[in-house]
Amino acid sequence: MSRPPVRLYNTFTRSKQELRPINDGVVRIYSCGPTVYRYVHVGNLRTFMVPDLLCRSLTYLGYQTHQVMNITDVGHLTDDTFDRGEDKMLVSARLENKSTDEIAAYYTDAFMTDIRKVNIRPAVEYPRATQYIPQMIELIEKLIVQGHAYEIGGTVYYDIASFPAYGRLSRNTTDKLLTGVRGDPDPRKKHPGDFTLWKAAGEHRQQVWPSPWGEGFPGWHIECSAMSLSLLGDHFDVHTGGADNVFPHHEAEMAQSEAVTGHRVVGLWMHGGLLSSRGDRARRRVGVTVPSRDRQRHRHAGGDGPRRGPHALIAAGAREGHTPQAVGRSPRPRPRSRDAGGAAARRRRGAPRGATGSTGREGLREVGPAA
Numbered sequence: 270m271s272r273p274p275v276r277l278y279n280t281f282t283r284s285k286q287e288l289r290p291i292n293d294g295v296v297r298i299y300s301c302g303p304t305v306y307r308y309v310h311v312g313n314l315r316t317f318m319v320p321d322l323l324c325r326s327l328t329y330l331g332y333q334t335h336q337v338m339n340i341t342d343v344g345h346l347t348d349d350t351f352d353r354g355e356d357k358m359l360v361s362a363r364l365e366n367k368s369t370d371e372i373a374a375y376y377t378d379a380f381m382t383d384i385r386k387v388n389i390r391p392a393v394e395y396p397r398a399t400q401y402i403p404q405m406i407e408l409i410e411k412l413i414v415q416g417h418a419y420e421i422g423g424t425v426y427y428d429i430a431s432f433p434a435y436g437r438l439s440r441n442t443t444d445k446l447l448t449g450v451r452g453d454p455d456p457r458k459k460h461p462g463d464f465t466l467w468k469a470a471g472e473h474r475q476q477v478w479p480s481p482w483g484e485g486f487p488g489w490h491i492e493c494s495a496m497s498l499s500l501l502g503d504h505f506d507v508h509t510g511g512a513d514n515v516f517p518h519h520e521a522e523m524a525q526s527e528a529v530t531g532h533r534v535v536g537l538w539m540h541g542g543l544l545s546s547r548g549d550r551a552r553r554r555v556g557v558t559v560p561s562r563d564r565q566r567h568r569h570a571g572g573d574g575p576r577r578g579p580h581a582l583i584a585a586g587a588r589e590g591h592t593p594q595a596v597g598r599s600p601r602p603r604p605r606s607r608d609a610g611g612a613a614a615r616r617r618r619g620a621p622r623g624a625t626g627s628t629g630r631e632g633l634r635e636v637g638p639a640a
């Protein structure tokens with residue numbers, strides 16, 4: 270079957286590039302999904318609409334798609350760039366007086382509900398990071414053996430100096446990074462920019478696993494290497510995420526996956542830009558408030574497909590705001606007053622791909638503080 274060629278903007282090359290699926294006619298996509306410690310906001314939803322729009326377009330053009338989106342339920346620290354601060358899951362668990370399992374179950378359920386409301390078709394699979402701890406440990410062991418990682422006191426760091434291509438995706442340099450540092454990075458690191466693969470448990474009272482380096486938990490970046498390599502193999506077509514994932518998350522993922530495999534893993538990197546509201550660019554990390562009239566409009570999105578409703582969010586500059594910030598700082602999540610009780614009972618599975626999902630009677634959830 271002949272299909273029209275598709276050209277996509279590749280963050281890696283900073284140019285449009287023809288999509289050439291590794292398996293003829295089947296495009297395999299890995300999408301960075303939510304960290305399930307709070308409700309997603311409209312900026313997050315826009316990021317998740319990008320791969321949905323891609324899948325819908327490819328399907329229309331005669332391609333098959335196989336999209337995997339991860340659920341991060343451990344290891345995402347409040348300071349991504351320098352691997353400092355607390356695990357976001359743990360912060361929410363403490364603020365809401367819940368276990369991390371309860372927090373993960375509740376906000377995963379809320380995420381699935383929200384994407385149905387805005388008519389995002391579900392991915393084929395939603396792997397959870399906590400299900401892939403053995404694969405992460407295996408990857409870290411390989412990185413240590415290969416000289417790309419080192420352990421200090423039960424914490425394992427990636428040695429960025431061992432991977433000369435580090436910075437290639439984001440076009441960041443370690444010098445730029447250091448200009449934004451507030452406070453001192455872990456002085457035990459070989460380089461301040463070395464990032465955490467495995468973190469010693471320390472005061473971390475929940476979500477701790479045994480490992481060759483003692484009890485601890487994985488870093489955020491190794492999660493996506495483990496899940497993408499496990500589920501899509503060592504070479505797949507498209508990796509999606511938000512523009513704020515380019516650095517450090519995707520830069521680190523690329524360094525990990527390519528060091529282990531010895532070759533390029535991702536064919537094309539596709540990132541959704543930052544969302545603007547009322548003409549002002551609204552950084553996702555400082556939150557985006559949707560005016561009530563816009564929410565009203567979104568209520569009618571269900572079943573309208575990609576050309577109406579919230580998919581209009583994509584219309585504004587899909588790759589605007591591409592330049593990754595050298596240092597991103599996250600505000601601490603605030604306590605929530607919503608009752609999270611009975612979450613597991615209300616948990617619902619995502620509808621199969623192709624289902625319209627939304628009833629069309631529900632609006633977007635009120636936007637909260639961003640992560």
Ligand SMILES: [Zn+2]
Binds near residue numbers: 518
């Ligand atoms: Zn990811």
